[in-house]
Amino acid sequence: MKSEDPEIPLENLLRSLPFQSPPAGLREQVLAAAHNSTQTAWSRIWPPPAAWMGLAALWLLIAAVSSFLSAPGPRPPQQADLVQSKARASEKPARPTLLAVQLHFRP
């Protein structure tokens, strides 16, 4: 056995001992982690081109649906119309109506 040779100093004996090698998959893992660490937090959340295209398509769809729904049709009653009809209801009956009532109830 090599270690039994008294002529070899301890340091030389130790120097000849090989350490364990790093596991095979560690190289890829370490390099991938190093690559990922170069990306800033902003670049990680920034959408890629595909996401931008998807967002643009969604906007176009919304615009198309919106323009379809706003096509001319029956106008819903508005505030001005309501005020006008209320005023009309509170008006005094026209004179011919009053005359007709008077004639009807005359004894």
Add this chain to the structure above:
Amino acid sequence: MLDLSEIYDAHAQALYGFLLNLTRNEADSQDALQEVFARIARKPGCLTEVRDLRAFLFRMAHHASVDQTRNRASRTRTAERAALEPTELFAPSTDPDADFFRKRVAEALQELPEEQRAVVHLKIWEDLTFVEIARVLDIPANTAASRYRYAIEKLGSHLRPLLHP
């Protein structure tokens, strides 16, 4: 242009051995090695002024290992974990006598305090001078030399029965 894969191929084996000797844990060694390369990737300019890349990498590995130890809940827990999961420090040998000797050396190294183990590793397996070791470990050169002397004495007392039966 910084080529991390070239640096890995040239130095990862030595750095991993150093980290394994310090941490005595494969997962911790792998994490620390990964951290070294992540730090270089984040600041590629840190290598432009470096004269001795290998020594610089050992310095970073030592820092990563120290940070890792600090981040743990306690050193005791790490030591307990290391005791539960014995890590093979040296590559196995087909010769049973050589394998036995390697295991005894690994045990003797584990008996040393971590700071002495780091000096012994850099002196014996990396052939650094005490001045270079001092730079790597942020200690005075005299301290590195004295730690080495104490460590070799302890290793000798552990291994002498095997060397001169």
